[in-house]
Amino acid sequence: MSKKLLLLIGLIVSGLSLLPQKPGTPIIRNYEVSDLPAGAQTWMIDESPDGIVFFANNEGVISFDGLNWTAYPLPGGIVVRSVYAPVDSIVYAGGFNQLGYLKKDQLSGYVFHSLLDLLPPDKQDFGEIWKIYPYRDGIVFQSYEQLMCLQENRFEVIPAPSSFHFSFLLNGDLFINDRKLGLHRLVENRLTLLPGVGKLKGKEIWAMLPFGDEVLLATDRKGLFRFNGVGLTEWVSPAASLLKESQIYTACQIGDAQFAFGTVQNGVLLTDTSGIQFQLINFDRGLQNNTILSMYPDRFGNLWLGLDAGIDYLEINSPLSYFSYPDQISAGYASALFEGILYLGTNRGVFYKAWEDLLSGNSEPFIRIPGTEGQVWSLQVIDSHLFCGHNAGVFQIIGNSAKKISDEPGGWAFIPIPGNKNAILCGTYQGLLRLEKKNGRWFEEGKVPGFKESSRVIAFDKKQRLWISHGYKGIFQLTFDSAFQEIRNVNLYGKSKGLPNDFNLQLAPIQKEIVIATGEGLYRFDEENNRFVRNESFERKFPLPEIRGIKRRMKMGMCGIFTAHQMECSDCRKMAIM
Secondary structure (H helix, E strand, C coil): CCCCEEEEEEHHCCCCCCCCCCCCCEEEEECCHCCCCCCCCCCEEEEEECCCCCEECCCCEEECCCCCCEEECCCHCCCEEEEEEEEECCCEECCCEEEEEEEEECCEEEEEEEEEEHHHHCCCCCCEEEEEEEEECEEEEECCEEEEEEEEECCCCEEEECCCCEEEECCEEEEEEECCCCCEEEEEEEEEECCCHHCHHHCCCCEEEEEEEEEEEEEHHHHHHHEEECCEECCCCHHHHHHHHHCEEEEEEEECCCEEECCCCCCCCEEECCCEEEEEEEHCCCCCCCEEEEEECCCCEEEEEEEECEEEEEECCCEEEEEEECCCCCCCCEEECCCCCCCECCCCCCEEEEEHHCCCCCCCCEEEEECCCCEEEEEEECCCEEEEEEEEEEEEEEEEEEEEEEECCCCCCEEEECEEEEEEEECCCEEEEEEEEEEEEEEEEECCCCCCCCCEHHHHCCCCCEEEECCCCCCEEEEEEECCCCCEEEEEECCHHCCCCCCEEEEEEEEEEEEECCCEEEEEECCCCCEEECHHHHHHHCCCCCCEEEEEECCCCCCEEEECCEEEEEHHHHHHCC
């Protein structure tokens, strides 16, 4: 079991935008230097129209096509500081006293072609190329010494008034900061000093972001400022205060209303445009280190990070996120959002935190409910009550307390008894436990006689038969008396009854039919022949390999379809099970 509690947030709240709707930490893919044909540091990232991602790295230009990593060193093995991939077969790159492009060759991959000879000899000692941009109908290469504007195979060189720092392209306009004279705009290949930003003269500006009708300017230690074209005002927010301490190095916009700030000291800060709601993702949250040198939001709305050592990928546009040790959470097994509180079932008990606190970025840890210490297997909301299945028995969770209902060990799962809103069956390590509500309180009514098998996954079908998935024996079918107090008949279905094996079979009720996920196909029950057959209708809707499980969220009618390598969501109400 993973030590991270993974939540299908997309089935709990609507929408995929990271802020303010999705708490927890996004899934992070770590690409370590030892696993890459790359050096430690990555200085710039870009994506070509065909989806290949290029990285300006200490060892050259590194490409990733989703499966394979490839390195393309520049002459002399120089550190590559910048890349720009405008079309599928051309990638511009620059480093120390070198600039040019890689062109795709059918035999040898990408081959570097230098443009250095297009510069006058006295302009070829320009140092590092830190940025490359499309500008007007050409390409601009920026070093600390000069701007080099390439158009129709000819360079026009614009020297720095004193010494450039970084440049930024916003809405087709190119801005560049001179270390002594301040922020300039490039107009008709001439530098024009920007009015109203004298307060930042002599300061290093590390990022410029669109901010409605204004521009957000980020310094490393002096804070962030809003620029309206005539003057500056400080961007005051909780995020701004944290960023000032963390030392901004880079930033980018994600979508229309989100920012990502990469820092030197504290990883990545994701924030809305107000800076009030934010999320900090750093080494403690799963990054390889806390120094972010480059960032790039890809076509999927996720975020590539070039680190001081390694490359990370944040799936910020995924409906999945997780809680782990920084949240005081260990191995996770269950979750429930109930009455404004998120409850997490772990191997150490039930933990809780107010949903609003999670959405607002509150960093306080989850709190454990006293009395629930130990292994939690399930958390289920039934008839406006929250039940906890635990190794030590069954609890009802009320706010921040737990009331024990039964000492019967191993509460796996809960299900309402058809036609009786005051009765519930609980699957346990050894059979079924009946719970009843009297005068508004839940009590144990004892074990249901006639069945003693482990009942971890349970579901009623439209004929009110109970189906139970056993981890090693197969699928049980139970028929009850009219009061659901006695078991009249027990059938076991496995390999001898059409299923491919007897173990690791998972069931789910879809449109009141039972679907069995086997890892070797999906199966349905054939009433006429009393055996299971392939569910071809369902498989056509989900042509996924080796489906291992189906999880349904009852209130929303949504299904999560799980394989060994992926998950898909769908509306179960639209699935016709034939």
